[in-house]
Amino acid sequence: MSIQNTKLSNDDIISAYEFMLFIRRFEEKASELYGQGKIGGFCHLYIGQEAVACGIKYAKSANDKIITAYRDHGLILACDCDPKSVMAELTGRIDGTxxxxxxxxxxxxxxxxxxxxxxxxxxxxxxxxxxxxxAKYKSDNSVSITLMGDGAANQGQVYESFNMAKLWNLPVLYIIENNGYAMGTSVKRSSSTTSFFNRGISFEIPGFAVDGMDFFTVYDAIRISLDKIRNGSGPQLIEIITYRYRGHSMSDPAKYRTKDEVEHFKSKDPIQTLKKHILNNNIANEIIFKEIDKKIKQKINDIEKFSLESPLPNENLLYEHIYSN
Ligand SMILES: Cc1ncc(C[n+]2csc(CCOP(=O)(O)OP(=O)(O)O)c2C)c(N)n1
Ligand SMILES: [Mg+2]
Structure with missing residues (x-):
């Protein structure tokens, strides 16, 4: 589906560009810190999928709830959480979220x-x-923006949830981020159908698919769906077709994809596409882009410093926030 009905000002468009570039630099820094052994455990990067988080950031209302899987850095940043506490969580420090x-x-x-x-x-x-x-019980006019991957969309509990959401007319926007792969398995090898926008049809949850490499398209799709939900239409579904440039997690060299495929998606890079739009429409010039680059560099340096200087949690905390009988 192609939608063109944007309500964004030029300042919004420039800040959207800045936000996507910020996510990318944040993820590159996370990758670097992981390589240096300063981030432990699993780490799944969002590089390539930035337009999804950015579309959500600009389309949602402050009260809307966001929930996703483990590929979560870009999405928590879209909720205006302090990026320092996000990086500190990655480095396992007390100031982490x-x-x-x-x-x-x-x-x-x-x-x-x-x-x-x-x-x-x-x-x-x-x-x-x-x-x-x-949200419905409290009548607080919020929507639950619930994200899942193409792999997750084949899980049974997704369909139990769809049934209840429609039965009770719940304000939920389901977003399937179809990045073509679940770990190293392509959608073609794991799914009987490779389109996901119609996965809610049996439950009468309407859905459509959009190009996730274009910020405006994602933004409009989400804005329109959220409006419908707030007007009482019940759950809606959007399949966002996107791509992750890196492997599934930091330990995946991603050798299961062809170079041509990766290059194809990189040629549609969401950040470069928006930059071209901004330049072609005289919304900003190269001087502004240089200033943005500089600002983000400084911000990332401050985030890194904070995330490495924050103390490790006290050992006593090991026994808190856990269930025990
Ligand atoms: C219930 C369950 N089964 C299997 C796994 C192992 N696993 C982790 S990520 C993943 C792939 C999910 O892919 P997708 O939903 O497309 O998300 P993406 O990583 O592409 O963002 C799998 C199978 C798991 N974590 N949980
Ligand atoms: Mg996937």
């Missing part, structure tokens, strides 16, 4: 309406549906 105990996959920031960061594939879809139930 989960006191350094969750790491990359388990970032949480409820005060900014980000509900994680989940490692069990598909589990966040049921929790996200519960967030929709809570």
């Amino acid at each position: 989960s006191l350094g105990k969750g790491g990359s996959m388990h970032i949480f920031d409820i005060k900014n309406n980000f509900y994680g960061g989940h490692g069990i594939v598909g589990a966040q879809v049921s929790i996200g549906t519960g967030l929709g139930f809570a």
Whole structure:
């Protein structure tokens, strides 16, 4: 589906560009720190998928809830969580969003309406549906924006959740980020159908697919769907076709993809595409882009410093925030 109905000002468009570039530089820094052994555990980068987080950031209302899987850095940044505490979570420090105990996959920031960061594939879809139930119960006019990958979309609990969401007309926007792969397995090898926008049809949840490499398209798709949900239409689904440039996680060299395929998506890079739009429409010039680069560089340096200087959590914290009988 192609949509062109943007309501963004030129300043918004420039800040959207800045935000996507910031996510990319944040992820590159995370990759560097991981390589130096300063980030432990798993780490899944969002590079290539920035337009999805950015579209959500500009389309959502402050009160909307966001929940996703473990590829979560870009999405928590879209909730305006302090990036220093996100990086400190990655480096396992006390100033991290989960006191350094969750790491990359388990970032949480409820005060900014980000509900994680989940490692069990598909589990966040049921929790996200519960967030929709809570929103309806409290009549707070919020929407639960529940994201999953193409791999997660084949999990059984997704369909139990779809059924309840439609049955109870819950305010949930399901977003399937189809990046073509679940770990090293391509969609073609794991899914009986390679389109996901129609996965809600049996439950009468309408859906459509959009190009996830274009910020405006993603933004408009989400904005229009959120409007419908807030007007009482019940759950909606968007398949966003996107691509991750890197491997599944830091330990995956991604040798299962052809160079041509990766190059094809890189030629549609969301950040470069928006930059071209800005230049072609005289919204900003190269001087502004240089200033943005400089600003982001400084910000990333400050984030890195903070995330390495913050202390490690005290050992006593090992026994807190856990279930025990
Ligand atoms: C229930 C469950 N099964 C299997 C795994 C192992 N696993 C981790 S990530 C992943 C692939 C998920 O792919 P997708 O949903 O497309 O998300 P993406 O990594 O592409 O963002 C799998 C199978 C898991 N974490 N949880
Ligand atoms: Mg995937």
